[in-house]
Amino acid sequence: MLVQPHLFIPGPTTIPEPVRMAMNIPMEDMRSAEFPKFTLPLFEDIKKVFKMKDGRVFIFPSSGTGAWESAIENTLAVGDKVLMSRFGQFSHLWVDMAERMGLDVVVCDEEWGTGVPLEKYADILARDTGHEIKAVFATHNETATGVTSDIAGVRKALDAANHPALLMVDGVSAVGSIDMQMGAWGVDCCVSGSQKGFMLPTGLGILAVSQKALEANKQNGRMNRCFFSFEDMIKTNDLGYFPYTPATQLLRGLRASLDMIAEEGLENIFARHTRLANGVRKAVDAWGLQLCAKEPKWHSDTVSAIYVPEGFDANEVLKTAYYRYNVSLGTGLARVAGKVFRIGHLGALDEVMVGGALFGVEMALKDCGIGIKLGSGTGAAAQYFSETATKSASSRDESSSLKAA
Secondary structure, three states, X not given: OOOOOEEEOOOOOOOOHHHHHHHOOOOOOOOOOOHHXXXXXXXXXXXXXXXXXXXXXXXEXXXXXXXXXXXXXXXXXXXXXXXXXXXXXXXXXXXXXXXXXXXXXXXXXXXXXXXXXHHHHHHHHHHOOOOXXXXXXXXXXXXXXXXXXXXXXXXXXXXXXXXXXXXXXXXXXXXOOOOOOOOOOOOOEEEEEOOOOOOOXXXXXXXXXXXHHHHHHHOOOOOOOOOOOHHHHHHHHOOOOOOOOOOHHHHHHHHHHHHHHHHHOHHHHHHHHHHHHHHHHHHXXXXXXXXXXXXXXXXXXXXXXXXXXXXXXXXXXXXXXXXXXXXXXXXXXXXXXXXXXXXXXXXXXXXHHHHHHHHHHHHHHHHOOOOOOOOHHHHXXXXXXXXXXXXXXXXHHHHHHHHHO
């Protein structure tokens, strides 16, 4: 029997039918006089998801890694000192990229399961009276460990030190699902990708850039660049075009995604993700298992990394879920490989979908000999969803009424 795979990895996420259908079109002429009528509003509407006050967005035919690279090479020079923290596989990869691109990286190595160390950042920035540090990097949501960090807190540390460094944020698994207030928090470069909260296939690296970062791009001594050049993009984007062949079908899907985001409303989207994540956490508690995130302040609303008990292999849970129950879960990466499995709960999903994921996980855990009681986690999540359903539904009804008015 052919059944749709149950995808609960933390990206790529499930593609909603309106988005999928929007991409199911013939190829189009990306140099036509009509194309800017589509692209120029698209650029402006993406900015709303980042809550930007100024600046602009760039859409590259790449993964989020390409947007990472663009942010670095367009605003910094080889040898520039930057402050970064490493507490999971993706924050590690960003540090690795910065070092390979010739930056002088001051690294705060933190325990996996924690996030950006605000007190350390504040101390380092306060002591940097000569302003040698040119940029501060922060991973908003560390996908490998299910940890969300306080970006507003990083801005407070910069402001307290009266420090002019650029604030660079990896928002790949956060933007569109967890609140990103780029303008209010003074974020200068925020990286995202199409395959997470934007509910698209992989293939678009999305980079939001402040006016301050655009000014940094104009200074002499920046890195050599070509494919990811701001200058080339600005020259053509201002006219509604791209300096090379764009991924037109993905852009059409992005238009549908942005329309869905606007219809639900960002605040409702954030509340939905928090509620669904809370349901997952209720299940984990009921199973007697532990999250990789060390404290509630680190809990991610888009992905939960869950430890299996000592003596068990998380990879066996993954295989059992996949082959026996057609459920795809996220694998543990690097130093937590074989120790955790991850449930992605972001994008286009609701209580019943999350309940299905928990149902599959519960059976896989039991089949692997992990001593949980069937129905414990799913029951705890169902109880929570039931108790919070009226409030959630009322919020949606009120939002719909306001739109109708």
